[in-house]
Amino acid sequence: GENVEQHPSTLSVQEGDSAVIKCTYSDSASNYFPWYKQELGKRPQLIIDIRSNVGEKKDQRIAVTLNKTAKHFSLHITETQPEDSAVYFCAAKTNDYKLSFGAGTTVTVRA
């Protein structure tokens, strides 16, 4: 089955700085890579996703890059704000529709 590894497990950044989270996956058949944000006590919610036929996608302050050859993808958050503090999960999906998640990254934005 798919195995997704996520690093780092915790990340502390100064407000206004950038945050980068990296994930690797094992199944070359994976074709969909979403990122979910989970605020404390809340449900995970999709913030951005990328498909295997695209190398990069951007939505305002967040962007995701995908390297299919190396089987890794990354989340970039620029100009971080206090409301970006949360746990972020990467995931990978194969054609069997099972979504495998990374272990999560706890991001803390220091004011």
Place this chain on the structure above:
Amino acid sequence: EAGVTQSPTHLIKTRGQQATLRCSPISGHTSVYWYQQALGLGLQFLLWYDEGEERNRGNFPPRFSGRQFPNYSSELNVNALELEDSALYLCASRPRGLVGTGELFFGEGSRLTVL
């Protein structure tokens, strides 16, 4: 439109007992997924139901089971509870087939505590 709803929000059981958790997907969604979120372990895939059938299960023992009803709601049963079953159990739903982005819509979760 109502989101994914789960019940109960909190459940306290003792070792050896059984727990039943329930999930109602978003209207029109036919696939239901169950994930276990234990502290520090991220989201571990448990079960996937689609059109009433179990389509896939994660690396969990058989005492974790479930079903999906004709109205697409779902139930997760955990038998012979162990202390390490204490976790937040998240249900998520997805539209039928390839409709949509593939995004999963999560409920708020049911927190199970085993004493």
